[in-house]
Amino acid sequence: MKKLSRDFYNRDTITVAQELLGKYLVHKVDGEELAGKIVEVEAYKGPLDKAAHSYNNRRTSRNEVMYGEAGYAYVFIIYGMYDCMNVVTTEKERPEAVLIRALEPVKGIDKMAANRFGKELTELNKREYKNLTNGPGKLGKAMKITRALNGEDLLGDRLYITEGHVEKLEIVTSKRIGIDYAEEAIDFPWRFYIKDNKFVSKI
DNA sequence: CTACGGATTTTCT
DNA sequence: GAAAATCCGTAGT
16 A cells, blocks of 8 residues: 655644544564554644653754654653654654554554564453554554664655555544643643544543 | 553653 | 653452
8 A cells, every 4th residue: 555655744743643543554574564553643742742752842862853854753662661653743843743552453463462472363362452552552562663763764665654445534532641740731632543443542 | 341559761850 | 860652460340
């Protein structure tokens, strides 16, 4: 399927976040594709967003990628253990991004089972299957997306996002998750997910 | 199914 | 030195 263009990413962050739902995130590992449908995202709008790493234009070696061109991956470690992937949006020097919060496994699911639990796909119980990719840290582990991919060009051939299938999506809007420190930004309605999808992290 | 507390280490102050 | 865009196991409903 067709890769999303630079122009897709180089737009308003909320729009990109909403339109990423239903698209396919692909990571090629050892010549094999791992892929998942994007079912949950959150927008982080830089300077005016206390929940964002780039709040008040804070610029560090960690978040430098957010200041670059749209269509690159921003991968960071959270709580010392988990890799989270974002898609950089808008033009240069405008540090905004979309966090990929959950995927529905599509391709290479057996590899995801191995990456997540060190088990065969058939050995997973119901809870483990559901937990393959239903959270930002979980999908990072399942898809083998690590800090090494920070700054990766999403128009390249290793990590990219493609058009989805034609389907009608019902999108739910809500507050973001895990940002209790962010004061007024706690209530910003910048989380979007596909209604009734089983791999959404939290209703 | 939900709720709670602990784990663990990078990052910034 | 403290906080952090989270996850997991266990216990309970």
